Amino acid sequence: MTNLLPPARLGHIAANRATGDAAYRVLPPEDFAIARTEITAWDGYAETPLESLAALAGHIGVGEVLYKDEGPRFGLGSFKALGGSYAAQRVLQREVSKAVGACVTLADIRTGKYADECARITLVSATDGNHGRSLAWGCQRFGAPCRIYIHAEVSEGRAQAMRDLGAEVIRIEGDYDESVRLAKSEAEENGWFVVSDTSWPGYSLPPRDVMSGYGVMTQEINEALDRAPTHVFLQGGVGGLAAGVVAGLRQYWGDAMPRVIVVEPELAACLFESAKTGTATTVAIDEETLMAGLSCGEPSELAWEILAEGVSDFLTIPEAIVAPSVRLLARPLDGDMAIEAGESAIAGLAALIAIRQDAVLSQKLGIDGQSRILLIGSEGVTDPEIFATIMREEVAA
Incomplete structure (x- = not known):
């Protein structure tokens, strides 16, 4: 094998897994x-494809x-379309129900029955790109x-994509976690509603809705398979994607669920550090990773409850x-489908x-x-300019 x-x-830590029912309790x-x-x-709505990379599997020596x-x-180019938009709809459902003093359904929000009431409810969030785009799309x-x-490091292409969906975009000088803090404080001052994919003490409903939306993707995968995979690799970030998938796998496959491995950039490894300490742990981000969607220093405490019980290994790359x-994904081995993907997708x-290039690991x-x-x-190509630069690097090399 070449x-x-x-x-x-790679950094690796085998998780000291807790026992419990978080996969059912946090995300019923x-x-x-x-x-x-x-x-x-x-x-x-349409199911997204589940592609078999048979040539790659043969080359690296897996089944x-x-x-x-x-x-x-x-x-919208990413799984986040399932989370932020749905969580926005749930916030509107709850707040409109309070305003009109009646039980408002999700279908009522979807069909515009309470359009005037929705127009008076401002939703806000911080983002590296994809979550914000999903929220903007849902609000539209x-x-x-x-x-x-x-x-500061979010590309202008991703910012413009959110503006094109009608969002007001506010850029700050700091990092992602600082943008989270500003979104929270300005929402509190103005009576707006935060729709975040990360939780904190006293704030859990929207992140729970975000992860519930991700369950659509997991269910599509489960129903396409006749048996569970042996291993699943999940991106880190704040942990919402990984937690949503872990809960969905546990509920569907039970004791036959695959071994779960969480992967993070070594520049933003808050879940890796959380695995070391045994509790949700914040890390400082001193340098931004190319995997912009995973540049998160503060894990979601709600997601960590699930990950602490369901993840076997944590890796940094x-x-x-x-x-x-x-x-490699865009120009694959002969026989595999070419897939254009964003930096966080891979x-x-x-x-x-x-x-597979390391026998011991x-x-x-x-x-x-x-x-x-x-x-x-x-994610797919959510910023064409960044993707084009990545593809040109090979020519320069």
Whole structure:
């Protein structure tokens, strides 16, 4: 086997898993069911493809590699379309119900029955790009004003995509976590409503709704398979995606659920550090990772409850293998489908290939010729300029 990526040293910690019922308690099956019923009724809903990368699997010596490509999701380019938009709808449902003194349904919000009331409710959030785009899209659909806070390193292309959906975009000089703090404080001052994918003490309903929306993706995967994968690689970030998928896998497969491996950039490894300490742990981000959607220093405490019980291993990957993995997916081995993906989408792919170039780590993780691997391609090309730059790097090299 020839190496597909530059040599890379991965950080690894085997989780000291807790026991408990977080996969059912934090995200009950009925919450997943409500989200699925509503989201599949939205105009434009379609299942995203689950691609088999057979040539890659053969080259790296595993039984199967499956890649869930979230690029086509609602035309927004990422799995986040399932979370922020749905959470926005739920906030509007709750607040309009209070305003009119009656039980308002999700369908009422979707069909515009209370359009005047929605127009008086401002929703806000901080984002690295995809969550904000999803929230802006949802607000545009449901008729609510939207304010999105972005940090200094968010690309202008991603900012403009949110403006094009009607959001007011506020850029700050600091990092993602500082934009979260500003969104919270200005919402409190003005009577706006935060729709975040991360939780904190006293704030859990919208993050729970976000993760429930992600369950649609997990259910699509589960129902496409005749047996559980042996391993699933999940992106880190604040932990919402990973927690939503872990809960969905646990509820569907039970004791047969796959071994879950969380992957983060070594520049933003808050879940890796949380695994070390055994509690949700914030880290400082001194340098931004190319995987913009994963540049998060503060984990969601709600998500961590699920991850602490459901994740077997935490990995960090270096920046040097990110761009080559994007190029490998776009220009694949003969026989595999070419997939254009964003930088955050390839975290699991990069980690898997690097693992198979390391016999010791492969053994630690139980990955061999019979392993069936599931990867979550969390985003397509959400910033064409960045993607084009990544693809040109190969020519320059």
